[in-house]
Amino acid sequence: MDGFSAKVHCLTNPVTMQEVVNVLLAAGGSAIMAQDPAEVEEITAFCDATLLNTGVPDAEKFRSCILAGKRADALGHPVILDPVGVGASAFRKQELQKLLSEVPVSLIRCNQEEACTLLHMRMGHPGGVESAVRFGQGRQTEIAEKLAKTYDCTVLVSGETDVVSDGRWSVQICGGDARIARITGSGCMLSALCALLCGAGLPAWEAACRAAKIWKKSAERAGIRTEESHGGIGSFRIFLFDEVDRLCHGREETE
Secondary structure, eight states: OOOOOOEEEEEOOGGGHHHHHHHHHHHTOEEEOOOOTTTHHHHHHTSSEEEEEOSSOOHHHHHHHHHHHHHHHHHTOOEEEEOTTGGGOHHHHHHHHHHHHHOOOSEEEEEHHHHHHHTTOOOSSOOOSSOOOOOOHHHHHHHHHHHHHHHTSEEEEESSSEEEEOSSOEEEEOOOOGGGGGSTTHHHHHHHHHHHHHHTTOOHHHHHHHHHHHHHHHHHHHHHHHHHTTOOHHHHHHHHHHHHHHHHTTSSOOO
16 A cells, blocks of 8 residues: 555644644655634645634634635535544634534544533533543543534544444544643544545545544554653654555564
8 A cells, every 4th residue: 555645735733834744745645734714715626625723713714614624515525523622712613613504514522521512511610622531431432422423423522432424423532642742733643634534535434434443553553662762741642643654565564
């Protein structure tokens, strides 16, 4: 296998742009990161998938996301949403509600807290970018199923165990390494992998499952190599990209 060859239009978090580009390149794909409303529809037209990551948002960013998302939907391209920190402010919640009312999405990749906010569940704190909610696997699966039904799409709720659901079928994906939480943009990179696999032609359900397995296995193998080399978190990050490259180019099995 020669990687997953697809071009992803990433309207993504400026904090994690470099990481997102690098993980897509490691997996065999590529990225374009147009952000201005004046060009996002045109850029979307010659890409294979569109990733809407709403981290560090402003009004223009949300406008661009809606324009790009609508154009992708009109072309039949998959739209992947990463609602970063949706519970952090009233502004984010309001704009995400508007986006989801105007743009049909193929796949939502989020953490437990973001999933709860999207479902308008009462939370005991305002919420932020990091996942502060901690549910067991049963409750996480229930939330993923409900979110998938609510927005008629595939959902990947990531965490210590990932859950993928389309509202009818759900699967739990275990593994990984706890150090992944210390890598900036780990969730953004997982969302990018989902978008890449969708853009490469996989149905949203299969893309989410395979992306989650690749990410869990990459983290697990990176952790082993870090221990073997007596390295730290910097070594773990480098090994993580190495393992994505190996798994996506057929040099290691994900199962």
